[in-house]
Amino acid sequence: MTLATVPAQHAPAGSRAALSARGLSKSFGNFQAVNDVDIDVHHGRIHALIGPNGAGKSTVFNLLTKFLQPTAGKIMLGETDITRMDPAHIARLGVARSFQISATFGDMSLVDNVCVALQRPNGLAVQFWRPLGSLSRLRPRAMELLGRVGLADMAARRAADLSYGRKRALEIATTLALDPKVLLLDEPLAGMGQEDVETMAGLIADVARDCALLMVEHNIKVVADIGHDITVLQRGEILTQGSYAEVSADPRVREAYMGAEDDD
Amino acid sequence: MIVAEDYETVADSRRSHPAQRVLVLALIGVLLLLPLWVYPVLLMKLMCFALFASAFNLLLGYGGLLSFGHAAFFGGAAYVTAHALKVWEINPEFAILTGVGAALGLGLVIGLLAVRRQGIYFAMVTLALSQMFYFFCLQAPFTHGEDGIQGFSRGKLFGIVDLADSTTLYYFVAAMFVASLFAIWRIVHSPFGMILQAVRENEQRAISLGYSVQRYKLGAFVMSAGFAGLAGSLKALLFQFATLTDVNWHMSGEVILMTLLGGIGSIAGPIVGAGLVVTLQNHLATSGFPVTTVLGATFIVCVLLFRRGIVGELRHRLPAWRRK
Numbered sequence: 001m002t003l004a005t006v007p008a009q010h011a012p013a014g015s016r017a018a019l020s021a022r023g024l025s026k027s028f029g030n031f032q033a034v035n036d037v038d039i040d041v042h043h044g045r046i047h048a049l050i051g052p053n054g055a056g057k058s059t060v061f062n063l064l065t066k067f068l069q070p071t072a073g074k075i076m077l078g079e080t081d082i083t084r085m086d087p088a089h090i091a092r093l094g095v096a097r098s099f100q101i102s103a104t105f106g107d108m109s110l111v112d113n114v115c116v117a118l119q120r121p122n123g124l125a126v127q128f129w130r131p132l133g134s135l136s137r138l139r140p141r142a143m144e145l146l147g148r149v150g151l152a153d154m155a156a157r158r159a160a161d162l163s164y165g166r167k168r169a170l171e172i173a174t175t176l177a178l179d180p181k182v183l184l185l186d187e188p189l190a191g192m193g194q195e196d197v198e199t200m201a202g203l204i205a206d207v208a209r210d211c212a213l214l215m216v217e218h219n220i221k222v223v224a225d226i227g228h229d230i231t232v233l234q235r236g237e238i239l240t241q242g243s244y245a246e247v248s249a250d251p252r253v254r255e256a257y258m259g260a261e262d263d264d
Numbered sequence: 265m266i267v268a269e270d271y272e273t274v275a276d277s278r279r280s281h282p283a284q285r286v287l288v289l290a291l292i293g294v295l296l297l298l299p300l301w302v303y304p305v306l307l308m309k310l311m312c313f314a315l316f317a318s319a320f321n322l323l324l325g326y327g328g329l330l331s332f333g334h335a336a337f338f339g340g341a342a343y344v345t346a347h348a349l350k351v352w353e354i355n356p357e358f359a360i361l362t363g364v365g366a367a368l369g370l371g372l373v374i375g376l377l378a379v380r381r382q383g384i385y386f387a388m389v390t391l392a393l394s395q396m397f398y399f400f401c402l403q404a405p406f407t408h409g410e411d412g413i414q415g416f417s418r419g420k421l422f423g424i425v426d427l428a429d430s431t432t433l434y435y436f437v438a439a440m441f442v443a444s445l446f447a448i449w450r451i452v453h454s455p456f457g458m459i460l461q462a463v464r465e466n467e468q469r470a471i472s473l474g475y476s477v478q479r480y481k482l483g484a485f486v487m488s489a490g491f492a493g494l495a496g497s498l499k500a501l502l503f504q505f506a507t508l509t510d511v512n513w514h515m516s517g518e519v520i521l522m523t524l525l526g527g528i529g530s531i532a533g534p535i536v537g538a539g540l541v542v543t544l545q546n547h548l549a550t551s552g553f554p555v556t557t558v559l560g561a562t563f564i565v566c567v568l569l570f571r572r573g574i575v576g577e578l579r580h581r582l583p584a585w586r587r588k
């Protein structure tokens with residue numbers, strides 16, 4: 001892999017995290033899906049959230065972006081307490097996310113998918129009296145973003161007709177259109193071929209230079225290559241946190257992972 | 265499998281083409297000449313229902329929201345317009361504006377309560393609230409209960425043009441009809457319309473892009489209510505009559521039927537559907553056939569044969585249509 005290996009250093013001590021949560025918990029009825037999770041995502045760093053299936057990773061994502069309301073805990077976006085905010089508001093504050101099950105506008109072309117993301121930041125979302133031509137100034141930027149994820153040559157295709165891996169790429173282009181301060185990607189590389197995995201991992205590493213990035217990823221090689229901070233989740237609780245070297249040395253992590261991989 | 269021409273269709277499906285413009289101009293020409301051959305009152309009735317169905321389609325076809333209470337806006341505006349003409353004796357243009365205003369206000373109230381719910385719950389809230397409105401109309405003195413509001417003159421448009429003449433009225437209704445369809449087309453093909461379709465396609469994704477989806481739904485709901493109200497006002501003006509049938513839930517069902525028959529999500533679909541239903545009703549009314557049974561059977565056959573509606577199915581099957 002051509003990616004630069006990440007220096008095994010910790011986040012600068014004392015620097016405020018772009019996104020942080022304390023005591024984050026969520027129960028569905030009697031089932032405790034997430035229990036007392038503390039997490040910090042720093043600007044310019046990639047934080048990888050890993051753990052076996054059903055550990056609660058996606059639930060943590062939904063809590064952080066407020067698609068689910070936590071039963072306990074506090075979420076801070078920089079200086080702002082976002083624990084009680086609605087998800088659209090949080091998105092407007094600069095938190096972009098992808099979904100584990102690709103969320104695209106299926107009946108729209110790829111370029112329109114990205115254009116929709118660009119409309120709000122460019123103040124072109126509520127005008128019901130203006131023609132669609134008024135959106136054409138967003139197209140060059142949309143095409144550029146599609147080019148960045150390698151989809152420029154299929155810009156006119158329907159999103160629903162894309163392969164699974166390409167939908168993931170489209171999702172990344174869509175989230176990048178928001179120019180996010182914090183980016184959360186839920187299994188962004190799932191369903192991609194080996195070659196695409198490398199390109200996309202490189203892109204993610206590149207994007208993370210300008211934002212705080214949290215990602216769920218099952219591909220341990222990628223996590224080792226581009227992840228700065230790693231949190232291992234198991235049954236809704238944090239098993240351990242630290243750099244890849246620290247985390248991978250922990251016998252409990254190996255055990256949790258081996259257990260999970262046997263299931264697959 | 266995707267064929268090459270699909271790429272263009274997808275990219276440009278929301279933009280108008282020269283061929284489309286010619287077609288639209290030709291249809292407007294036909295509309296102008298039609299009263300020479302067809303009874304103008306029937307044509308005007310058709311236009312009222314076609315506009316009603318188009319308003320409904322703005323919400324269902326483009327917003328993905330199924331309302332079961334659109335009769336409230338249609339019939340409510342009809343009452344207000346009739347009342348304004350009969351009791352206040354204001355000019356027809358103001359009577360229509362008042363009717364539309366009432367529909368917009370009612371749409372705002374019902375919409376605010378309904379857009380918080382999704383899917384079938386949305387439909388149930390609109391049904392429940394429109395039934396409440398029905399009972400209000402049943403009790404309120406100004407609607408005159410079972411008798412309805414009748415026996416008023418259409419008045420003079422802008423105080424000059426007498427609408428008693430059915431040809432004059434025809435051109436007025438036709439102008440309102442064409443202008444409304446253009447407005448609906450513009451709304452659908454606007455920046456707002458794009459977001460509305462995005463919300464329909466994937467609500468979660470739209471939220472994650474920072475769109476407060478309920479506001480977009482509410483916007484579409486109120487606009488749809490306004491156009492439904494205009495259709496009702498024009499109908500009251502046309503028949504000089506406003507009754508409980510227009511606020512009844514049957515009317516909400518009828519507009520769903522028209523829209524689904526013609527096909528949702530295109531401008532032509534609801535017009536074709538309304539044309540079919542109104543023509544059928546007109547023929548059956550004199551034939552002694554049970555209207556509801558025949559309409560129900562037509563609906564079932566259409567749903568089984570063309571799931572996309574008549575226009576939707578044509579567009580799907582004829583490649584020439586798709587490139588337009």
Ligand SMILES: Nc1ncnc2c1ncn2[C@@H]1O[C@H](COP(=O)(O)OP(=O)(O)OP(=O)(O)O)[C@@H](O)[C@H]1O
Binds near residue numbers: 051052053057058060
């Ligand atoms: N809305 C919900 N209601 C009830 N249980 C839920 C809900 N969402 C998630 N769960 C449960 O919470 C647990 C954690 O789910 P989650 O999707 O967060 O896991 P995950 O770590 O993302 O797993 P995967 O690797 O499979 O994506 C699972 O047992 C799941 O069944």
Ligand SMILES: [Mg+2]
Binds near residue numbers: 058059186
């Ligand atoms: Mg998950």
